[in-house]
Amino acid sequence: MWQTGTARLLPRLLKGRRTAPVFLTERSARVELPPGDIDQASGRARLGYRTAEQLFKAASGGAALHQLRHSALTHDAENGASPPMLMAKRGAGKKQALARIL
Numbered sequence: 001m002w003q004t005g006t007a008r009l010l011p012r013l014l015k016g017r018r019t020a021p022v023f024l025t026e027r028s029a030r031v032e033l034p035p036g037d038i039d040q041a042s043g044r045a046r047l048g049y050r051t052a053e054q055l056f057k058a059a060s061g062g063a064a065l066h067q068l069r070h071s072a073l074t075h076d077a078e079n080g081a082s083p084p085m086l087m088a089k090r091g092a093g094k095k096q097a098l099a100r101i102l
Contacts, residue, residue, distance in 0.1 A: 018045075019039065019040050019041075020036055020039075021036070021037060021045075021046035021047070023041060023046065023047040023052065024044040024045065024046065024047055025044050025045045025046075025047055025048075025051065026041065026044075027044065028042075028043040028044055028045070029043065029044065029045035031048075031083075033045055049065075052065060053065045072089075072095050073086055073089060073090055076089065
């Protein structure tokens with residue numbers, strides 16, 4: 001599920017793109033990667049999670065990338081989202097998994 005802000009941003013981010021990936025490294029790939037992990041136009045590789053985590057920490061003052069998911073769920077719960085909607089968004093199958101949020 002995409003939040004409204006993300007859903008509005010994605011068309012601008014993807015405008016004109018015909019292939020994946022969207023978030024790329026600063027340089028060309030050094031090793032052979034699957035075609036889906038390489039931007040054919042630039043030869044640059046998909047940005048890995050560790051690099052994304054480092055960039056996010058630097059830009060956010062130390063927050064973890066995974067915290068975004070939890071903070072979004074917390075804000076939704078505070079704004080009155082129903083447990084079924086929160087479970088669908090989180091991908092949880094059990095209500096107990098949302099105990100910290102609710």
